[in-house]
Amino acid sequence: MLYTVAHGVIPPVARAVWRPTVEGLHHMPSTGPVIVASNHLSFFDSVVIPVVVPRKVVFLAKSDYFTGTGVKGTLTRVWFEGLGMLPVDRDDTKAAIASLDTALEVLRRGEAFGIYPEGTRSRDGRLYRGRTGVAHLALTAGCPVVPVGLSGTEDIQPVGTNRPRLGKVEVTVRFGAPITVGSEYDGVPTGRARRDLTDRIMGAIGDLTGQQPAGVYNERPAEAQDPS
Structure with missing residues (x-):
């Protein structure tokens, strides 16, 4: 109920403020389980994708955003729930496994x-090497992956800032053709299948963004308070 009400208000307001350019939205299936795999430039990425997609897209967010008190805490919780986000405890040593389990539950609900x-x-x-969790989800759930290329979101909310900018910023969201998982990985060792599919997904994202490939994994700085 809260999502339905809030989602009827937040996306139209956000689109009016930032006016993102959207390309290839027809590639996004209107129903059924689908993984939306995107490059990541800003915390605002998790806002702009749900705002431009007509169906609910679930992202994970730090559980702290859902447990605040007072007016600010309530508004923050409504904002995140209105965008379809689910809480995850990132301080939990088993958070990565729990996140994949949560994702599979979402996909199994269609x-x-x-x-x-x-x-x-x-x-x-730069575009960093993809981790194979996305392929694990696609191969386990047997669902398509829609690659997404974002540009300009880093100017709305640069790394290290807590609030988005309200001025004129050019944001583009490009959706690519779905990557389907068929029988091509039958008999292929699990690790190799996940690596190959992940590289295919990242290649499609790179084609949409034109970013320079970093060729390495992106590590989170130990001292950074990164909400995404």
Whole structure:
């Protein structure tokens, strides 16, 4: 109920403020389980994708955003729930496994799940190597992956800032053709299948963004308070 009410208000307001350019939205299935795999430049990425997609796209967010008290805590919780986000305890040593389990539950309900294969935000604009969790989800759930290329979101909410900018910023969201998982991985060792599919997904994202490939994994700085 809260999602239905809030989602009827938040996306129209956000689109009016930032006016993102959207391309290829027809590639997004209107129903059924689907993984939305995007590059990651800003915390705002998890806002702009649910705002432009007409169906619910579930992202994970730090549980702290759902447990605040007072007016600010309530508004924060309503904002995140209105965007379809689910809480995850990132301080839990088993958080990565729990996140994948949560994602599979979402997909098994026939919903869309958003994920950033790079793991954390790019601080230099390059596209980092994808982690294989996205392929694990696709191969386990047997659902398509829609690659998404974002640009400009780093100017709305740069790394290290807590609030989005309200001025004129050019944001583009490009959706690519779905990557389907068929029988091509039958008999292929699990690790190799996940790596190959992940690389295919990242290649499709790179084609949409034109980012320079980093060729390495993106590690989260130990001292950074990165909410995404």
